[in-house]
Amino acid sequence: MYSCLIIDDENRSIETLSKIILTYCDNQLEILGIANNIEDAYPLILSKKPDIVFLDIEMPFGSGFDLLEKFDTINFQVIFTTGFDQYAITAIKFSALDYLLKPINIQEVKDAIAKAIKNVESKNVSNNFKILLESLKMPKNASNKIPLPVLNGLELVQIDQIVYCEADEDYTHVFLKDGTKKVVTKSIKDFEELLTSYGFFRIHHSFLVNKTFIKKYTKGEGGTVMTELETEIPVSRRRKVEFLQWLNEL
Known part of the structure; x- marks a missing residue:
């Protein structure tokens, strides 16, 4: 009991x-x-x-x-x-x-x-x-900083600086606008739940991307996305239709 x-x-x-x-x-x-x-x-x-x-x-x-x-x-x-x-x-x-x-x-x-x-x-x-x-000590304003549990502690990052996230088993690589990368001890599913309401989309089981930094979409079976970091990311075939609808939303 x-x-x-x-x-x-x-x-x-x-x-x-x-x-x-x-x-x-x-x-x-x-x-x-x-x-x-x-x-x-x-x-x-x-x-x-x-x-x-x-x-x-x-x-x-x-x-x-x-x-x-x-x-x-x-x-x-x-x-x-x-x-x-x-x-x-x-x-x-x-x-x-x-x-x-x-x-x-x-x-x-x-x-x-x-x-x-x-x-x-x-x-x-x-x-x-x-x-x-x-997290709760952060001001409720447009900067929207979040604490990332990195390997040696916590690092505060603005959500609007995150370009995309890539899964790596139980870790997630978070790529920022300035070209740096953070290795975070959380799964990409955790990031999906957190960031979807901030303009992110899970385009592939391994990738979550910020619409702000999508530079180009190229057609294909699923297609690919080019980010502002010049990174090409695959779009999964089963997510393609939903992703394109989301991409065309204002």
């Missing part, structure tokens, strides 16, 4: 989540306590030592992120719960952490719990909270 805490200032959300856990996960997860703000949550986590914490992002007198910054080491799984905040969700996704979007969905709760329990069993405590907290 694993243990959890629910940190949320909305009683309706607490009731919904508690009911789902008790109905569908009662043989896996025990609720040890509830807190409505970060001041009560911090000592509760220290005393109860839960395996999993369901953490609301927006609360009075401090956010869920403020709570996490109180800990030198985070040795529990976190499942964020939030209303629609695209900025926060993008940061959470890029950090490979889990979240539930309110109103809370039963299947999503079950999936998130299963994933968290698997991480508890394998003692896989995420070290990505630093990436998340760095």
